[in-house]
Each structure stands twice: as structure tokens, then as C-alpha cells.
Amino acid sequence: MRENTERMQLPRFLWVPFELGRPFGAPGEPDFQRRVLHAALALLERDDGPVILEDFPDDAPVAPTAEGAEGWSCPISFHPPEGGEPELVRETLAEIERLAPWHEIYVAERGRAAPPASGMTHQEVIRGLGALAAGAPASEACRNLPLQEWVRLGCEDVRTWYLEAAQGQPGRAQSFELQDWFWRQTAFARLIAGAAMYFARSADGRQQMFGRRAMVPRVYMRQLMPGVDPSPGDLPSRPRSSA
Amino acid sequence: MVRLSDIPTEEAVHVLSKVCLPFDSRPWVAAAAPLSTRRVAIVTSAGLHRVGDPAFTTVDLSYRVIPASTPAHALTMTHSSVHFDRTGFREDVNVVFPIDRLHELASEGVIGSVADYHYSLMGAGWPPSAIEPTMRELAARLREDEVDAVCLAPV
Numbered sequence A: 001m002r003e004n005t006e007r008m009q010l011p012r013f014l015w016v017p018f019e020l021g022r023p024f025g026a027p028g029e030p031d032f033q034r035r036v037l038h039a040a041l042a043l044l045e046r047d048d049g050p051v052i053l054e055d056f057p058d059d060a061p062v063a064p065t066a067e068g069a070e071g072w073s074c075p076i077s078f079h080p081p082e083g084g085e086p087e088l089v090r091e092t093l094a095e096i097e098r099l100a101p102w103h104e105i106y107v108a109e110r111g112r113a114a115p116p117a118s119g120m121t122h123q124e125v126i127r128g129l130g131a132l133a134a135g136a137p138a139s140e141a142c143r144n145l146p147l148q149e150w151v152r153l154g155c156e157d158v159r160t161w162y163l164e165a166a167q168g169q170p171g172r173a174q175s176f177e178l179q180d181w182f183w184r185q186t187a188f189a190r191l192i193a194g195a196a197m198y199f200a201r202s203a204d205g206r207q208q209m210f211g212r213r214a215m216v217p218r219v220y221m222r223q224l225m226p227g228v229d230p231s232p233g234d235l236p237s238r239p240r241s242s243a
Numbered sequence B: 001m002v003r004l005s006d007i008p009t010e011e012a013v014h015v016l017s018k019v020c021l022p023f024d025s026r027p028w029v030a031a032a033a034p035l036s037t038r039r040v041a042i043v044t045s046a047g048l049h050r051v052g053d054p055a056f057t058t059v060d061l062s063y064r065v066i067p068a069s070t071p072a073h074a075l076t077m078t079h080s081s082v083h084f085d086r087t088g089f090r091e092d093v094n095v096v097f098p099i100d101r102l103h104e105l106a107s108e109g110v111i112g113s114v115a116d117y118h119y120s121l122m123g124a125g126w127p128p129s130a131i132e133p134t135m136r137e138l139a140a141r142l143r144e145d146e147v148d149a150v151c152l153a154p155v
Helices: A002-008 A030-045 A087-110 A122-133 A147-167 A175-185 A187-200 A205-214 A218-224 B009-016 B087-091 B099-107 B128-144
Strands: A012-015 A052-055 B039-044 B048-050 B063-067 B075-077 B117-121 B149-153
Touching (some): A002 A012, A002 A052, A002 B009, A030 A052, A087 A122, A087 A187, A122 A147, A147 A205, A147 B087, A175 A187, A175 A218, A187 A205, B039 B099, B048 B063, B117 B128
Antiparallel strands (some): B048 B075
16 A cells, blocks of 8 residues: 555665556566556656655556446356255355356457466365364364464355356456455355354454454455354354254 | 545544554665666565465564465465455566566666566554564565565565
8 A cells, every 4th residue: 555655765766556366467468568658667767755655647448338238237047956065165155166167268269277276176265264263173174274274265265267258258347346256146255254253253363363354355354244244253152053 | 555435434444543653763775776777676465376386374573485486377266365466466476576577667668677586464453563574584585586676575
């Protein structure tokens, strides 16, 4: 944030107004990326320090929306199959199945599919999170990674896959529309939140922080994790099992 | 990175609450040489590494080496945050780690040369003071590579 950078008084800093995760602007925009990089490196030739905070003048290029098109929405409706697994796990697996063709289109169009950082399959991640949401530690899903690490990397792998699948669909969704769709409308987001509750209720302080702050954006916590405050403080007690 | 007005109020309040102390001293270095003679490296805090390298953990003070010749498809990202997503990086590594752009600037003569090695860190989970020993080690490695300009790229 520019405000934080001002406080830190860094010697040479180029502030850019781009969304988080894209510090050089936008993918597939080499000329724009080169301008940003050159603007940053050009600060090395300036002698008007000791603090230079330069603002990059332009917003990142945005893919044009089709003329007359309204806001993006995902037209797929998810119908969970019957089965013996927890409902939220079944719903998420059904989402994966329905979105898979769009992800194939996305990969065919963009040509890049890096391996998952967690080394886990989507099904392993989903079933592991389902176990956590049900209150079990899901050790069989760990693949030799510590609990929080496979959860962190696994959630990120599957969330990335969802966002890529959404971008494979017709229409040009803006980033905020994709995020809103993911966190408000998908079963996987609710599954993440269910697992986050497992951590948020932990007696272990680091696990609590992880569940409260690292798994669900604050802006969606009210909807997905009602009663949980991201800041330290009292947490709702674990509900009694009906079993 | 990103306008405060572009993020939800809850996030903005959280971000502004972070401890961002100024340096005790002013680590200013005057422009010693034109950019066109400089050997440039990228140090990213995006948690990038080669696919076979160990993943970064949540609180991780180590670094990974990225040789300049590493192809984009051989890089992965194990930084994670609910506040950004990896789709931009997966589509075009240069949106996070502009290595191709750096090579272009070198071929155009804008910079002198591209370093043989670039570096990546996990940019979250630790206070700035905790990373100082790591950065001093990195600085020594950069000097060995005769680097005299670094682009510190966040994510």
C-alpha cells in the first residue's frame, strides 16, 4: 500500500495501482509490463533522494467486455449427486465435475498448467478438508506435509483451478467478479470455511490465527464463518456433536 | 500495490494496522552508474521456485535460487493468500517475475545485462527485521554474480 510505503521511507519505490498478485500489471501485456519494470529501474538513475516514492501513472490494461454485456456470472448450477460422503464434499466434487470442461478449454486456450503446489489431487484436498470440517484431523490426506501446509497449498491449488475454469467460460470476467463468485457461490468456499472453523476453534494459538486470518478473506467471513472475529478474542465454542 | 480505496474496508483497516517502521538510518545510495551499464537481478517475495525445489512454508525465512534460464513452466508459486490468486502468474509468469521483460531491456541496451541468478522469498509471515540475515546472505551472492542493480518485486 502506498500509505504503508510512505511510513517506511524507502529510498526508491515505484508505487503501482494494480491488483494484488499482479505487480507488473496484467498477464499477456508485455509492453505494459516492460514499462512498469523500466519505470522501477529508472529510479536507480535518480539522485533526488534520500526518499523517492514515484507513482506509476496508469492502471493495468483490462480485457474489454463484450459490447452490451452485463456483469459476468457463472451460469452453471451445481446439483450434488447422492452418495455416502458428507454433503459439502459431494457438492464440491460435483462442482469440480461440472467445471472440468471449462478448465480444459482454459488450458487449451492459454497453454499452461503448472503442477499443483501441494502435490495432492483435488479429490484428496476436498476429502481432507471435509474431514477437518467434520472435526477430524484428516491425517491420511497429508502427503507428508504438516497439516496447515497441505491445507494452505491444497486450498490455493483448488481455488486457482476454479478461477481458471471460470475464465474458460464465455465472457470476460473481471477479477473482482471471479473472487465474489468463488467466495459467495461455490461449495468449495463453504468447505474451506468449514475447515477454517476447525482451526479457529483450536486450542493452539497458531492454528487459531490460521483459521481466522489465512483461509477466508475478512470481507466474506461474516457470511461464511458467522461469529468468528478475525482479530484475537473469544471464539464461539465448538458445537456439541449430535452423534 | 493496489489502491486502498479498491479493497474492502475491513481489509484496508487491517493493512493500515501493519507495523511499517521507517529505517533507523537513511540507506540512500547515489546513482553511481547509468542503467545501461548495470547488471540487474530480480528478487521477488512471491514465493516462486522451481517445481522440484522445496515449497515455502507459511513462516519461511529461506530463499530459493532461480537461474535466469529457468523456463516459465518450470516455476511454481507456494506463497498463498486469500487476497490474491495465482491465475495471473500461471497465465504469464512475467506479471509477477518479469524475467522475459528484463532480457528484452538488456537486448535493447536499456540495462547492461541480466544476472545469471535471481532469488525468491516468501513475502509474509515475518517482521522485516527477521529477514535481515537472509537478505545479507542474498546480497553477498548477488555481489558474487557482479550484480549492481536489483528490482525488489512484491506480489
